[in-house]
Amino acid sequence: xENVEQHPSTLSVQEGDSAVIKCTYSxxxxxxxxWYKQELGKRxxxxxxxxxxxxxxxxxRIAVTLNKTAKHFSLHITETQPEDSAVYFCxxxxxxxxxxxxxxxxxxxxxxxxxx
Amino acid sequence: xxxVTQFPSHSVIEKGQTVTLRCDPISGHDNLYWYRRVxxxxxxxxxxxxxxxxxxxxxxxxxxxxxxxxxxxxxTLKVQPAELEDSGVYFCASSQGLGGGAFFGQxxxxxxx
Numbered sequence: 001x002e003n004v005e006q007h008p009s010t011l012s013v014q015e016g017d018s019a020v021i022k023c024t025y026s027x028x029x030x031x032x033x034x035w036y037k038q039e040l041g042k043r044x045x046x047x048x049x050x051x052x053x054x055x056x057x058x059x060x061r062i063a064v065t066l067n068k069t070a071k072h073f074s075l076h077i078t079e080t081q082p083e084d085s086a087v088y089f090c091x092x093x094x095x096x097x098x099x100x101x102x103x104x105x106x107x108x109x110x111x112x113x114x115x116x
Numbered sequence: 117x118x119x120v121t122q123f124p125s126h127s128v129i130e131k132g133q134t135v136t137l138r139c140d141p142i143s144g145h146d147n148l149y150w151y152r153r154v155x156x157x158x159x160x161x162x163x164x165x166x167x168x169x170x171x172x173x174x175x176x177x178x179x180x181x182x183x184x185x186x187x188x189x190x191x192t193l194k195v196q197p198a199e200l201e202d203s204g205v206y207f208c209a210s211s212q213g214l215g216g217g218a219f220f221g222q223x224x225x226x227x228x229x
Contacts (some may be wrong), residue, residue, distance in 0.1 A: 009132055043222040103161035
């Protein structure tokens with residue numbers, strides 16, 4: 001089955017710096033890659049996702065890049081703020097034609113701390 | 117629009133007892149998923165409903181776990197009898213029919229003592 005590896009497990013940055021979290025996946029059939037942010041005691045929140053037909057997607061200060069050949073994808077956060085501090089999870093999934101996405105396989109999570 | 121709702125938020129039970137977790141998905145979402153996060157590890161898939169049918173239950177750990185989604189609306193996940201290793205946070209998520217991202221509930225923290 002699919003296996004997703006996420007690095008680093010912890011990341012500490014100063015406010016205003018950039019943060020990059022990287023994930024690799026094993027199943028070349030995976031074609032959907034969401035990122036979730038989980039603040040302490042709250043639900044995982046979908047912050048951005050990318051499908052395998054594109055290489056990059058941006059939404060304000062966050063961006064995700066995908067390299068299908070190397071089977072890795074990354075989350076980039078620019079101009080970090082203290083409120084970006086949270087646990088970030090990457091995930092991979094497969095959508096067969098005409099059906100909804102199946103199960104998400106998650107990475108181990110990255111604890112991001114942004115120091116004021 | 118209400119998000120995914122889970123009940124209870126916390127449950128502490130003794131080994132051997134039964135617990136039932138409930139999930140109310142976002143209205144109109146055909147897909148409902150159960151996940152579990154144990155001891156700070158990664159979030160792991162348990163099963164996937166499409167409406168009332170089980171699409172994929174490959175992540176269910178054993179036959180002590182029973183999930184139902186009668187009528188294709190809310191879902192329950194029963195653990196009977198509970199064991200110590202069942203402790204963790206159980207998440208429910210839902211998504212629309214095609215191509216939609218999955219939205220998570222706040223989770224139920226289950227502690228088996």
